[in-house]
Amino acid sequence: MxxxxxxxxxxxxPTLLGIIVITFAVVHLAPGDPATLMxxxxxxxxxxxxxxxxxxxxxxxxxGLDKPLPVQFLRWVQRAVTLDFGNSxxxxxxxxxxxxxxxxxxxxxxxxxxxxxxxxxxxxGIYTAVKPRGVADRVVSVVLLVFYSLPSFWVAxxxxxxxxxxxxxxxxxxxxxxxxxxxxxxxxxxxxxxSWHLILPIVCLTYGxxxxxxxFTRASMLEVIRQDYIRTAxxxxxxxxxxxxxxxxxxxxxxxxxxxxxxxxxxxxxSVIIEQIFSIPGMGRLGFESILSRDYPVIMAIATISAMLxxxxxxxxxxxxxxxxxxxxxxxxxG
Amino acid sequence: xxxxxxxxxxxxxxxxxKSRLAVVSLFVVAALVVIxxxxxxxxxxxxxxxxxxxxxxxxxxxxxxxxxSELDVIKDSSSGDLWFINPPxxxxxxxxxxxxxxxxxxxxxxxxxxxxxxxxxxxxxWGSRISLSVxxxxxxxxxxxxxxxxxxAGYFGGWADMIIxxxxxxxxxxxxxxxxxxxxxxxxxxIFNIMVVIGITGWTGIARLVRxxxxxxxxxxxxxxxxxxxxxxxxxxxxxxxxxxxxxxxxSVSFGVASAILAEAALSFLGFGVPASTASWGxxxxxxxxxxxxxxxxxxxxxSAIFVTIMAYNLIGEALRDAIDPNMKT
Numbered sequence: 001m002x003x004x005x006x007x008x009x010x011x012x013x014p015t016l017l018g019i020i021v022i023t024f025a026v027v028h029l030a031p032g033d034p035a036t037l038m039x040x041x042x043x044x045x046x047x048x049x050x051x052x053x054x055x056x057x058x059x060x061x062x063x064g065l066d067k068p069l070p071v072q073f074l075r076w077v078q079r080a081v082t083l084d085f086g087n088s089x090x091x092x093x094x095x096x097x098x099x100x101x102x103x104x105x106x107x108x109x110x111x112x113x114x115x116x117x118x119x120x121x122x123x124x125g126i127y128t129a130v131k132p133r134g135v136a137d138r139v140v141s142v143v144l145l146v147f148y149s150l151p152s153f154w155v156a157x158x159x160x161x162x163x164x165x166x167x168x169x170x171x172x173x174x175x176x177x178x179x180x181x182x183x184x185x186x187x188x189x190x191x192x193x194x195s196w197h198l199i200l201p202i203v204c205l206t207y208g209x210x211x212x213x214x215x216f217t218r219a220s221m222l223e224v225i226r227q228d229y230i231r232t233a234x235x236x237x238x239x240x241x242x243x244x245x246x247x248x249x250x251x252x253x254x255x256x257x258x259x260x261x262x263x264x265x266x267x268x269x270x271s272v273i274i275e276q277i278f279s280i281p282g283m284g285r286l287g288f289e290s291i292l293s294r295d296y297p298v299i300m301a302i303a304t305i306s307a308m309l310x311x312x313x314x315x316x317x318x319x320x321x322x323x324x325x326x327x328x329x330x331x332x333x334x335g
Numbered sequence: 336x337x338x339x340x341x342x343x344x345x346x347x348x349x350x351x352x353k354s355r356l357a358v359v360s361l362f363v364v365a366a367l368v369v370i371x372x373x374x375x376x377x378x379x380x381x382x383x384x385x386x387x388x389x390x391x392x393x394x395x396x397x398x399x400x401x402x403x404s405e406l407d408v409i410k411d412s413s414s415g416d417l418w419f420i421n422p423p424x425x426x427x428x429x430x431x432x433x434x435x436x437x438x439x440x441x442x443x444x445x446x447x448x449x450x451x452x453x454x455x456x457x458x459x460x461w462g463s464r465i466s467l468s469v470x471x472x473x474x475x476x477x478x479x480x481x482x483x484x485x486x487x488a489g490y491f492g493g494w495a496d497m498i499i500x501x502x503x504x505x506x507x508x509x510x511x512x513x514x515x516x517x518x519x520x521x522x523x524x525x526i527f528n529i530m531v532v533i534g535i536t537g538w539t540g541i542a543r544l545v546r547x548x549x550x551x552x553x554x555x556x557x558x559x560x561x562x563x564x565x566x567x568x569x570x571x572x573x574x575x576x577x578x579x580x581x582x583x584x585x586x587s588v589s590f591g592v593a594s595a596i597l598a599e600a601a602l603s604f605l606g607f608g609v610p611a612s613t614a615s616w617g618x619x620x621x622x623x624x625x626x627x628x629x630x631x632x633x634x635x636x637x638x639s640a641i642f643v644t645i646m647a648y649n650l651i652g653e654a655l656r657d658a659i660d661p662n663m664k665t
Contacts, residue, residue, distance in 0.1 A: 303509060303510075310509075
């Protein structure tokens with residue numbers, strides 16, 4: 001076990017390096033160097049000559065733009081590894097500070113989303129696997145495919161009109177995660193207020209995920225049901241409920257766990273558009289606004305950090321996979 | 336060999352046909368392709384065919400010729416020799432009908448007009464060109480990269496596999512949509528760049544699939560036979576191994592086209608899509624946001640178009656997956 005984890009950790013190093021190389025390459029893909037672009041933006045915001053120049057100097061020093069490319073790269077590696085991404089071009093606050101503000105919001109959103117997707121999809125997958133090709137199976141599969149095919153930004157703006165505008169049902173808030181001035185309320189009121197704000201975004205983030213996970217659960221369950229130990233369980237006279245729940249589901253759940261790691265990047269990427277529509281100040285919105293204003297340090301930080309987070313969560317789910325099912329060996333047996 | 340492959344294909348087709356929804360979806364996709372190809376003939380502000388002063392011309396191909404509204408004026412004043420065939424939808428995607436701005440669906444504008452007086456049907460028809468071409472070209476690029484990398488990794492193993500597997504892992508770690516946005520912000524949004532960026536970020540799934548299939552058949556006897564009979568590596572990969580992976584790749588391609596169309600729509604919605612002068616379903620939705628409360632058709636129509644197209648590709652993908660999965664035949 002320990003050797004497996006160690007091996008995985010070692011394999012993470014080249015991947016991490018690759019992530020850093022790609023972010024570095026993307027920075028250098030940018031037209032013009034960041035320093036000139038910065039001075040341009042400084043000019044446009046009618047800053048005086050002196051401070052614009054000092055910004056250029058500051059940026060050049062920060063990025064070591066006067067140094068040869070390999071040195072620049074090593075600096076970038078150093079900064080990425082120590083999570084020091086400098087200051088934002090836009091408001092000159094440290095990038096990490098901005099990320100620490102945004103990350104909890106996105107994590108909250110994504111954790112609730114993943115939880116709801118699992119809670120609904122797994123039972124659906126099990127149910128449809130017990131009677132494959134039946135009416136229920138077909139109806140569920142088509143309905144979920146409809147959900148999967150509905151563009152979330154379209155649904156989002158329609159939900160906003162229906163539930164959040166004065167014209168129809170004025171039930172739910174449509175921007176932000178906290179009402180103005182609500183931070184002075186007692187904590188339970190704040191929790192209520194936040195949940196109230198999260199209903200529409202969470203709906204938009206979840207419905208598309210049901211199809212994939214329930215389909216995956218169904219396949220995993222069908223695989224398990226064909227096994228000999230299920231036949232044995234039936235043969236010794238256990239009730240169908242016990243056969244399915246105790247002998248089937250427990251085994252079928254194992255591969256479903258590993259999926260959690262792979263869901264994370266998709267949700268982080270998907271939340272750019274939903275966070276933007278609902279004005280939620282999370283990582284997606286921070287990223288999008290940084291892209292709009294060419295705020296390179298923030299863009300690079302978000303790309304690097306979310307890639308690293310994903311890498312770690314993939315590792316965690318693989319290790320969990322092994323903890324849950326001791327039969328699995330990832331090491332090749334010789335002989 | 337050839338005969339066997341045909342029976343495999345026809346077996347898949349037999350299974351596929353059982354899903355009525357999937358067959359309908361095939362027709363939907365075919366209809367969309369026809370509409371996209373014939374867009375200039377279906378929705379245009381110029382006549383398809385015109386005879387004026389004894390001369391025949393096809394004004395739809397001549398940007399300098401008179402538009403329908405201009406011809407209407409002339410027709411009233413000039414006597415006799417002016418004859419033309421209107422396209423079924425007599426508006427181009429950028430025809431500004433200032434008499435009916437924000438018109439709800441009427442006889443004249445079947446699905447209404449937007450805030451600038453542009454006809455929605457016409458924009459929809461021209462927008463299908465963007466959606467379909469982005470979907471097909473982007474996934475074409477992704478499939479080519481994915482197949483090549485997958486074959487190399489699965490066939491050679493060892494270092495090639497190690498490097499390509501790391502590369503796949505690196506790519507899957509980035510939030511795809513964010514990466515696409517970033518690169519587009521740097522290289523500038525254009526339809527060509529969108530296709531390339533979606534293609535370059537979307538190949539990992541296909542590469543993994545091909546690699547897996549490749550590993551499965553790598554040790555089988557027909558591969559050894561090919562090696563023994565002196566076939567080159569390239570030929571073995573291409574002619575002997577790839578056909579085994581084609582069916583699952585096709586499934587992946589079908590779902591991939593759907594998600595590429597969705598990605599393009601989302602990009603255009605955020606203003607990172609095709610230039611504003613080109614009609615695209617995503618940019619129509621983006622503009623509709625301004626009139627959400629008064630112009631329901633502006634939101635409903637392009638969104639439905641995106642939905643129907645994506646749904647069709649997904650249904651085809653799912654039916655295909657069921658058809659090639661022997662476990663599904665119960």
